[in-house]
Amino acid sequence: MESKKLLQLAHAACKERGARLTAVREQVFLLMAENEGAIGAYDLLDKLQKIDPSAKPATVYRALDFLAKQGFVHKIESINSFLLCDHFSDCHHPVxxxxxxxxxxxxxxxxxxxxxxxxxxxxxxxxxxxxxxxxxxxxxxxx
Amino acid sequence: MESKKLLQLAHAACKERGARLTAVREQVFLLMAENEGAIGAYDLLDKLQKIDPSAKPATVYRALDFLAKQGFVHKIESINSFLLCDHFSDCHHPVxxxxxxxxxxxxxxxxxxxxxxxxxxxxxxxxxxxxxxxxxxxxxxxx
DNA sequence: TATTAGTCTTTATAAAATATCATAAATGAA
DNA sequence: TTCATTTATGATATTTTATAAAGACTAATA
The missing domain is CATH 3.30.1490.190 (Ferric-uptake regulator, C-terminal dimerisarion domain)
Known part of the structure; x- marks a missing residue:
């Protein structure tokens, strides 16, 4: 399972930076990692709601904001979607x-x-x- | 009046291409030309409604679509706005x-x-x- | 003038993102 | 440990951005 490995790397990076990879954020990270390619926030919400039916748009957007700040996820402006970053060790590389x-x-x-x-x-x-x-x-x- | 000159150029370009720069499109073009910098579709709609109170979102979006196709206007994906193009003679240059x-x-x-x-x-x-x-x-x- | 391709109007709705405010959890200092 | 502060979450509502669909109209042209 590739995504578990990625999650470990993310955890390590967060620990180093003193950032909190909480349960919701971890869950969203995993969904992104398991998804092939880019995904829209509301499609991601659908997936999240299968695990946590109480999830709301803000839940997803907040998690994505966090992940983007950590450089784990990129927003694709021209198609309103999000993509897990291949190489998120180096945080603020040009995309x-x-x-x-x-x-x-x-x-x-x-x-x-x-x-x-x-x-x-x-x-x-x-x-x-x-x-x-x-x-x-x-x-x-x-x- | 700079914007009138731009409009003339736009008219000329459309004539050459057999494209129809209709009244609505012309009006939206002028509003864009008179506006300093980029503007959002709904801000543009507000301006348009002062002239034509019956204008609707679709009115503006359709006009913008047309103008973008002609290369007169660029959409700015990362801020959901639109910008009049400086040099719209050459239609499909990289932006x-x-x-x-x-x-x-x-x-x-x-x-x-x-x-x-x-x-x-x-x-x-x-x-x-x-x-x-x-x-x-x-x-x-x-x- | 009949055709046709394109444009416009209107109404409604979809899609994407954020605001607000109350609550809860983690962190750090006393 | 306890208290205060910061950070995160939950819930509700709303805002912002964009498109769909259906029918009427218009201009160009054959």
Whole structure:
């Protein structure tokens, strides 16, 4: 079970940072980990409610906020969805995604050049970047 | 009046393409042009309703869809807003934005390197890009 | 003028996200 | 340990953003 391992890593990271990976947050983390690809908050809520019928939208959104702050989860702005991060040890890396509009698959990529190019342009305008949203839409290899 | 000139350019572009810049669309275009920076669909609706009280959400969204298709307007995914495009002569250029989280200003930039870096990464994954969302958040020069 | 493709109006609803306030649990200091 | 503080949760309601569906209208053109 891959997801259990991921959870352990998350627990370790939280312990180090003094962050509290509570029961609800853990549950949401697991659901994200067991889910293939990206998922919307309300679909996640459906899954959560099968375990805890009293869960509400705010329950999910609060858990997702926490997980995103820890870098375990990314929000995909252009499709209002959330994705478990592959490599969440390093918390605030730039996020770059390839989103297939045909099959819905999402691949996270890592391009230093891309990051540098964006920062260079920002610098030129005297702009300081805190957070970047880079989401390419199109057709994946399989489609 | 800058916005009148922009409207003329838009009319010219539409004529060339056989697209119909109707009264509603023209009105929404003008409101966008007169507005400084980005604006949300419902704020835009408020403005539109001062001119045409019968306007509804669908009115605005449809007009925005049209304008976006023509490349006159960009949707900003990460803040659910819309922005008039500076250089809408060339219709489907990549859109790259610097969004100040302090004052709300949005600057559109043009980096060929950025575009190339993104395409290079996509190619490497066998991914074909149709549309890209590049939105950097942070602090602008003035803030 | 009949056709047709596109556009608009209206009503309703869906989807996504947050506000508020009361309660509970964990943490840290006295 | 006890108290105070912070942090998290639960519950209800609402806000914000966006689309669906159905029918009427309009412009272009054949």
């Amino acid at each position: 770059q995604l390839l989103i297939c509009d045909n099959c819905g698959s999402v691949e996270e990529i890592q391009s230093n050049n891309l990051d540098l190019a964006l920062r260079a342009m920002a610098d030129a305008s005297g702009f300081t970047i805190n957070h970047q949203v880079v989401e390419a839409h199109g057709k994946c290899q399989n489609c | 790259q934005l610097l969004i100040c989280d302090n004052c709300g200003s949005v600057e559109e930039i043009q980096s060929n390197n950025l575009d190339l870096a993104l395409r290079a990464m996509a190619d490497a994954s066998g991914f074909t890009i149709n549309h890209q969302v590049v939105e950097a958040h942070g602090k602008c020069q003035n803030c």
